[in-house]
Amino acid sequence: MSSADLKRRAVDTLPALPRDRDGPVFAAPWQAQAFAMTVELCETGVLEWQEWAAALGVEINAAQAAGDPDLGDTYYEHWLRALEKLVVDKQLFSTSKLLQRRDAWKRASAATPHGEPIELARAAAAEEDQHEHSLCQSAR
Numbered sequence: 001m002s003s004a005d006l007k008r009r010a011v012d013t014l015p016a017l018p019r020d021r022d023g024p025v026f027a028a029p030w031q032a033q034a035f036a037m038t039v040e041l042c043e044t045g046v047l048e049w050q051e052w053a054a055a056l057g058v059e060i061n062a063a064q065a066a067g068d069p070d071l072g073d074t075y076y077e078h079w080l081r082a083l084e085k086l087v088v089d090k091q092l093f094s095t096s097k098l099l100q101r102r103d104a105w106k107r108a109s110a111a112t113p114h115g116e117p118i119e120l121a122r123a124a125a126a127e128e129d130q131h132e133h134s135l136c137q138s139a140r
């Protein structure tokens with residue numbers, strides 16, 4: 001199935017998907033990236049679309065049961081949680097590796113000046129700076 005077919009299928013089978021007349025819409029780049037990764041995993045056969053839709057439904061239902069008012073602003077958070085769980089379940093990534101990557105993105109985000117793209121290399125640089133600062137403090 002092509003990317004265009006999967007995009008149409010997403011719009012047709014996921015009624016809560018934020019969209020306009022042209023297809024899915026995203027409030028932040030990470031949302032588009034999570035969508036694209038999911039489409040790629042389905043397109044390459046790693047995930048089946050029905051499996052994906054069911055996992056997303058489980059996440060949305062769990063969030064609603066926990067009190068999420070379902071205003072649409074948390075949709076891609078549920079999307080990302082479902083994707084992370086499937087990636088771990090299919091052993092494409094371990095839970096510890098996933099947590100390490102998430103932590104690296106948080107550090108990179110904190111080290112990135114406003115308006116610039118977030119790059120994982122910034123996380124390593126920030127960690128190195130912190131380590132050097134600690135060494136300097138210890139030497140005193």
